[in-house]
Amino acid sequence: MRAVVTRPGEGRAWLAELDEPVVQAPDDVLVDMVRVGVCGTDRHVMARGFGPRQLPAGSDVLVLGHEAVGRVNSVGRDVRHLRPGDLVVPTVRRGCGSCPTCTADQADLCFTGAYRERGIVGLHGFLSERIVEREADLVAVPSELAAVAPLVESLTTPEKALRRIGNARAHLPLDGELHGVRRALVTGSGPIALLAVMALRLRDVETVDLARQPIDGPAARIVQDVGATYVPLAEVEMDRPQERLGEFDAVVEATGAIEMAVPMIAVLARNGVLDLAGGGSGPTVSVDPRLFGSMVGRNLTIVGSVNANADDWRAAVRDLIAMRTRFGDAVDRLITHTFTFDDVDVAFERVPGQIKAVFDISA
Known part of the structure; x- marks a missing residue:
């Protein structure tokens, strides 16, 4: 064969x-x-x-x-x-x-x-x-x-990321699968990032996608068509991203670029969770020690997630069906x-x- x-x-x-x-x-x-x-x-x-x-x-x-x-x-x-x-x-x-x-x-x-x-x-x-x-x-x-259906495997990554975010916030006296996540950021414009945007919108979370692609590109149009906000990376000062983006209860980092991941700590709200769903690449970066001090003061959590278990695969199939129903041809x-x-x-x-x-x- x-x-x-x-x-x-x-x-x-x-x-x-x-x-x-x-x-x-x-x-x-x-x-x-x-x-x-x-x-x-x-x-x-x-x-x-x-x-x-x-x-x-x-x-x-x-x-x-x-x-x-x-x-x-x-x-x-x-x-x-x-x-x-x-x-x-x-x-x-x-x-x-x-x-x-x-x-x-x-x-x-x-x-x-x-x-x-x-x-x-x-x-x-x-x-x-x-x-x-x-x-x-x-x-x-x-x-x-x-x-x-080839997208099912890609979708298992956001499914696990959201599961890990929910687990990290399970101690909070807040309801819902994600325990009070109202606003979330996704970084990247690849399939995993865009599916993460859709998964969050499916859960009625206000969602922002931050990526390098232009605002009139196909990825940005998909983000906007599912009710999320697209922000081109060129509009954000990465040494103070919170000034343009605001604060988020959760971040799904789907680029794997370390120079994207580290600044995202600054946009987390108190009790926020950063899930690293990318592989980890890029140049060596310098980190202000005060950033880690703020992690302690704000009770932040950083988790890494890779691959998926049976629950994530079943959730991916279920959500892919729901996404097609809710978001049309996106x-x-x-x-x-x-x-x-x-x-x-x-x-x-x-x-x-x-x-x-x-x-x-x-x-």
């Missing part, structure tokens, strides 16, 4: 012919892939990788792709809830199998770091014609989400570019105006 593969560190991807996957275990499911997303993690894997255990055992290449949707082809004898024809989204992380969190189905909080991730570390991804996966690692989605407009296997040489390039690119495997 055809698959898009790489060798981490070589900086390129290509189309290869691989053996067909086979249902072997009784809880295995054979899935025909429908659409697979492209993201910055794929580019990172191609360019540098994530350490020494990149390649799957016995393979000299890694199949890319971790944002995917497919249709069940056939199932093992012990599969209980899925049937041929069902639409499914595969999860990404597989636990280490030994630590308390992984054995409790919370591999996103793995203590050992010895987890594996489809298309990222140690396991082939989903950018192929077919995959085999355990039923437990597949999330059913309604057929009407087929076109946008969700669909996140997918700006569509490729086929024939486009592998250009599909991973960054192009102006791109928000989310996907491979249409069924084409």
